[in-house]
């Protein structure tokens with residue numbers, strides 16, 4: 001369920017009067033997604049997505065919305081936030097909540113990706129990283145190491161000794177890595193940080209867009225690539241690495257932006273970090289009652305499996 005706040009046709013008509021996106025035709029709730037309220041909004045000028053933010057604040061949102069606008073202007077296929085006619089503001093208020101209207105991307109998610117899809121994601125991810133280099137706003141990845149350090153003690157009491165041991169050991173390892181010289185040398189910039197299969201659109205084999213930027217933040221580019229490898233290039237049932245898909249993604253990424261020596265050295269550590277990040281957030285969504293009331297939690301054990309696979313079978317680069 002992804003309509004947490006009901007928006008009426010009248011609310012939408014009132015909103016459209018403040019924008020120059022044409023006149024109202026239809027408003028339809030979207031059933032996918034777990035974080036925000038989403039509607040498809042059709043006017044006589046085109047199709048849009050209206051999002052009401054259920055978790056992010058008015059203060060946090062400009063970073064994400066202006067990042068999308070910056071990337072769209074640089075030619076990266078991402079939703080482009082539409083502004084109010086008078087003020088030019090792209091952060092809107094609907095039913096008392098922060099909101100945005102973006103253009104609707106063509107295509108659909110590719111949930112059983114082949115190497116060709118992984119290559120398309122790798123290529124566009126590298127282009128997106130380069131395009132984000134001169135983005136001026138700064139907001140850290142709010143689901144980065146400080147959040148892991150805060151959240152692990154909260155979820156640990158819910159775990160059996162074997163899982164708790166793995167979680168503690170991995171967090172200690174990641175703190176150790178984060179203090180290293182190689183980590184300090186990693187190139188950084190705005191990253192998507194949640195570019196899973198359900199956040200990319202395809203028409204056939206052609207990538208038509210990246211969306212759902214609301215976990216974005218400034219972090220290492222390598223972490224973003226690791227998050228993608230951990231979702232697009234594994235066998236979902238076991239969490240095991242898929243060599244053909246990973247090779248396709250890495251080659252396409254590196255054809256646009258070759259990895260530095262520090263990035264090559266830390267690829268496996270960041271694959272583990274990417275698995276840890278989503279294991280922690282899924283545990284947190286699962287065990288924290290306040291969050292669980294809003295979210296439909298994903299299965300935490302999936303990322304426990306991915307992490308165990310990453311530790312047992314490090315990836316070797318050519």
Ligand SMILES: Nc1ncnc2c1ncn2[C@@H]1O[C@H](COP(=O)(O)OP(=O)(O)O)[C@@H](O)[C@H]1O
Pocket residue numbers: 002030032033034035036037038049079102103104105106198211212214
């Ligand atoms: N710009 C967009 N263009 C086309 N479809 C979109 C767009 N934004 C969201 N959607 C649709 O809405 C669904 C939920 O959006 P998502 O951003 O994943 O929600 P949540 O933030 O709640 O996870 C997506 O799976 C997709 O089908």
Ligand SMILES: N[C@@H](CCOP(=O)(O)O)C(=O)O
Pocket residue numbers: 033034035194196198199212278281282298
């Ligand atoms: N991709 C994350 C959860 C975030 O959900 P999204 O629908 O906003 O992408 C996970 O799989 O845990």
